Amino acid sequence: MVTMRDVARQAGVSIATVSFLLNDTKPVTAATRARIEQAMTELGYRRNVVARALASRRTHIIAMAYPALDHRFGFSAAEFFTSAADAARKQDYHLVLWPVGNDGMELRELVGQGLVDGVVLMEVQLEDPRIGILQKTETPFAMIGRTTELAGLSHVDIDFDTTVESAIGHLHGLGHRKLVLVSGDLTDPRFHNYGPYVRTEAAYRRIAAEYGVQVVVLECADTTRAGQEAAARLMREHPDTTAVLVLNEYAGLGVASGLNRLGYDVPAEISILALLMAPETAALSDPELTIMRTPGPELGQLGTEALIRQLEGADPLPPQLVAADLLPGATIAPPRRGKTHPKARVKSGR
Amino acid sequence: MVTMRDVARQAGVSIATVSFLLNDTKPVTAATRARIEQAMTELGYRRNVVARALASRRTHIIAMAYPALDHRFGFSAAEFFTSAADAARKQDYHLVLWPVGNDGMELRELVGQGLVDGVVLMEVQLEDPRIGILQKTETPFAMIGRTTELAGLSHVDIDFDTTVESAIGHLHGLGHRKLVLVSGDLTDPRFHNYGPYVRTEAAYRRIAAEYGVQVVVLECADTTRAGQEAAARLMREHPDTTAVLVLNEYAGLGVASGLNRLGYDVPAEISILALLMAPETAALSDPELTIMRTPGPELGQLGTEALIRQLEGADPLPPQLVAADLLPGATIAPPRRGKTHPKARVKSGR
DNA sequence: CTGAAAGCGCTTACAG
DNA sequence: CTGAAAGCGCTTACAG
Known part of the structure; x- marks a missing residue:
């Protein structure tokens, strides 16, 4: 192993000077710098980070x-x-x-x-x-x-407030008035204290009220299965919903496939906007989800x-x-005008 | 910071002895051991892994x-x-x-x-x-x-050979004779050298031939979109296929959603078996994919x-x-008997 | 079974 | 701008 000592000897300086140069902690003349750098490349020196860590009390x-x-x-x-x-x-x-x-x-x-x-x-x-x-x-x-x-x-x-504001604002601008939030599951002990759930839900309640749109929250675990079940419950209990906001990533995929399975035409009959999702997750869905891209x-x-x-x-x-920010996919459209949902068709399935 | 020196002093031994005990490198009498351990807990000693690394030339x-x-x-x-x-x-x-x-x-x-x-x-x-x-x-x-x-x-x-053997054997046992492999994309320079693609494809060609079933390979990038396109190409070029093996994870999701979108009933009309997938990925699909679980x-x-x-x-x-190993999902069934595929229905979509 | 001491490869006051 | 030297907190022959 090539050490700082080897470099110093080869360059004809002390190891302190090598260290000063390497860490840029003290000025070094151009001439010495050149000699040291040449020695380092000639010898193929690589600084030992463990020794550095011990001496400097900083492991980096x-x-x-x-x-x-x-x-x-x-x-x-x-x-x-x-x-x-x-x-x-x-x-x-x-x-x-x-x-x-x-x-x-x-x-x-x-x-x-x-x-x-x-x-x-x-x-x-x-x-x-x-x-x-x-x-x-x-x-x-x-x-x-x-x-x-x-x-x-x-x-x-x-920034949950701004994110939810943008999401609701966008849907409201398209004409949606019947929004539902599929939120996280705060009854799960692992998540009862989880900021994104608490903050998103609070922002939704406040902003939806400000826009004068329907305020409905469904709690839902973050799995595809749970999302599908939430979709079914949603359309059963709130059949006039025109757009659904989903907080959790995998629940979002489930809401999409669940609505699809129930025979709803997304987005013609109902829009889906995933709050906080990675683009790669959105691409797994068919049609590709419109999302608020997690920053x-x-x-x-x-x-x-x-x-x-x-x-x-x-x-x-x-x-x-x-x-x-909103990242367009294919799951948002204006709500159908003056027309309630057709009765859901049931596709063949399991 | 409490050091080994502090522990040694408190226990009335040398630091070497502390080190021997800690690393179990030399025997220590029960009495000394007790004194040292007591000192360690009293002082709340935690060994410094950086110093250990420098001295032992092993960072762990x-x-x-x-x-x-x-x-x-x-x-x-x-x-x-x-x-x-x-x-x-x-x-x-x-x-x-x-x-x-x-x-x-x-x-x-x-x-x-x-x-x-x-x-x-x-x-x-x-x-x-x-x-x-x-x-x-x-x-x-x-x-x-x-x-x-x-x-x-x-x-x-x-073990690609055994995996492919199990997969084909399982489908063959159900009566499938028209299998297709949706493999990785070896023309992609990043993957032309990628073992899983090369080995899976070779195993498939050999074993499918042994079973006397159709040998068809479609190359496909590992994205949902590519998987959907592969599904379309597959049914266009090989409409009598009864089961498809998919190698890549995200392509697998795409093949499933693609067949679904084309109006095929999975698994009644066509079976899907994902080779090498994580259960969590399989759960994203609807119906849930039957997979060979990546070990x-x-x-x-x-x-x-x-x-x-x-x-x-x-x-x-x-x-x-x-x-x-095979992890059952809901995308495999025996092939339809004496009956070709109905003409694919086209669902409304993008 | 235990200890004194050298050394791991650096950094950093301190001195010049 | 440069150097001699102490020291970071351990491990490990070596000696007893």
């Missing part, structure tokens, strides 16, 4: 803590991860994905070992036990998502930047809320 | 190199990753996901830094440039997948174990091939 590793037990790692999560990893790499950090439980046990284990400089928390709960652990151990962290109590916590999140790439990048600023002692990044 | 970090540029990170990849991470954790290793390109540039960067003890390679190509880099840098690695030239390389992979959890675990054995100097794990 960031963990993205993902609660894999409670949330499937699908396309949306992959978007957050890859954009965060890219952002980290550009700033000379490594970002790695760390599966942790929501209770924080694995997280405590992780941060105690001195392996990571900081943590990006994904899928933050309104009351999140992981926060206390990070604070107690004085581990720098940034949240993608928000707890209820925000006092000074570094975070970025979806995963933006939030992954911003969350990482917020953390790195803390680590570098730079000015903190103020909290950022990013709204989802 | 394993990278799972995933070519995120060429392969979407979906449910299957998540299965490989989480099972590999679990397996690593059980053996006192950390496994982290590392997005790398197939050309090996990022991989060279990674292994040069001394941060990881070894690499688990995912999505191995038949000729994989990453292999040469790992060999040149003498980095231990294990492959999930196989290169053409295997000489002594540690690997685990899907992701098994292979993730085995690949990690193969690597750790190398790292620990244990007996190498012999190459393992794991077949996919």
